[in-house]
Amino acid sequence: MTREPVYSFAIGVGRTVFAALRVRHTVRGGQHIPDTGGAVIAMTHFGYLEFALVECATWLHNRRRIRFMAKQSVFQKPIVGRLMRSMRHIPVNMKAGADAFAEAADALRDGELIGVFPEAGVSASFTIRDFKTGAVRLAAQAGVPVIPVAVWGGHRLLTKNRKIRMRERFGIPVHYSFGAPIHVAPDDDPATATAALKSTMEELLGELQASYPEDGTGKWWQPRVLGGTAPTPEEAAAADAARDLRREAARAAQTARK
Numbered sequence: 466m467t468r469e470p471v472y473s474f475a476i477g478v479g480r481t482v483f484a485a486l487r488v489r490h491t492v493r494g495g496q497h498i499p500d501t502g503g504a505v506i507a508m509t510h511f512g513y514l515e516f517a518l519v520e521c522a523t524w525l526h527n528r529r530r531i532r533f534m535a536k537q538s539v540f541q542k543p544i545v546g547r548l549m550r551s552m553r554h555i556p557v558n559m560k561a562g563a564d565a566f567a568e569a570a571d572a573l574r575d576g577e578l579i580g581v582f583p584e585a586g587v588s589a590s591f592t593i594r595d596f597k598t599g600a601v602r603l604a605a606q607a608g609v610p611v612i613p614v615a616v617w618g619g620h621r622l623l624t625k626n627r628k629i630r631m632r633e634r635f636g637i638p639v640h641y642s643f644g645a646p647i648h649v650a651p652d653d654d655p656a657t658a659t660a661a662l663k664s665t666m667e668e669l670l671g672e673l674q675a676s677y678p679e680d681g682t683g684k685w686w687q688p689r690v691l692g693g694t695a696p697t698p699e700e701a702a703a704a705d706a707a708r709d710l711r712r713e714a715a716r717a718a719q720t721a722r723k
Contacts, residue, residue: 469530471551476524479517486622490518492507493673494643495526503573503609504646506531507600507662509670510582511591512620513543518577523643532572533580534565560657566603573607583662584716587625589701593670595697596663599656610646613662615669626696626704638678642669667702675699 483490506523510517520531533554535664540546549556555572557565569579581603583596604611617637621630644665649658674681674691687693696704 469552471548472530472553475548475552476504476521476530479521483518483521486634488622489636489638490522491638491640492526492643493641494523494645495522497612497643497645498523498526498529499578499610499612499646500527500529501576503607504577504578505573505600505604505607505609506578506614507583507611508578508582508614509593509616509666510587511616512587512622512624514623515582515616515619516580518619518639519641523578529578530579531580532569534569560592562599566599570607571601573603573609576614577650582583583659583666586705588698589625589696589704590698591620591686591693591695593663593667593699594691594698596659598659599601601649601653601658601662602655605649605651605655605658606646609649610648610694611662612646613644613666613669615642615644615666615673616640617670617673627685640673640677646667 470589489591506519508519516533520533523529523531530552532552532559535554537558538555540549540554551570555568560650573579578588581600583600584594585597585599586594588594600611616639618637620631621637622634640663647658647662647665681687682692684693685695687697689697
């Protein structure tokens with residue numbers, strides 16, 4: 466394995482932070498993480514730290530690094546962007562992603578693990594939203610499997626639309642479930658394959674939620690359908706749409722001032 470000091474440092478920082486917070490990790494299905502060769506790592510997305518949590522779980526299992534596909538805006542920040550490029554993550558232009566798709570496919574053929582969030586954004590309802598077809602199309606084009614991954618509990622550390630007090634972050638159980646590889650043939654229908662991927666990830670997530678060691682009844686981090694007080698999918702979608710309108714208005718006002 467090639468030495469990558471920046472990535473190794475980032476993993477060390479992540480592990481130190483999670484250890485300091487006394488995060489209680491429980492991993493199921495680690496044997497499904499391939500020791501060699503390319504694979505698309507498709508993850509649930511309920512908080513902002515799933516990428517780091519899944520990378521740490523993967524690293525501890527077999528010392529493999531995941532190259533994540535992230536919004537181009539992240540790479541435009543001077544220090545963070547330099548670090549992201551050093552770790553060979555892939556910038557995605559949300560309005561024109563062909564270049565990122567081609568780069569990711571090449572990396573998969575070269576034997577890399579590519580991390581994606583099929584929901585293309587954090588789900589504030591803590592339920593799985595509709596998937597984009599990119600994950601299965603990428604796997605089919607590169608001739609590699611998709612590894613479905615559900616994470617539950619990570620959103621209690623850092624998530625959308627919620628200010629979490631530092632003392633609430635200590636001792637959080639974070640559970641992971643890596644599913645069996647899903648193989649997508651080039652002539653498979655992307656919509657059908659994506660629906661199957663979503664169904665698998667919902668099943669993995671349901672198992673994690675059913676066995677989670679803390680009762681989420683009445684808690685902000687539990688989906689409404691399971692007795693929590695998180696927004697419903699409809700409420701979360703409305704909040705996202707309102708936020709997007711505010712951002713668009715702010716960008717338009719900034720452009721007008723120039």
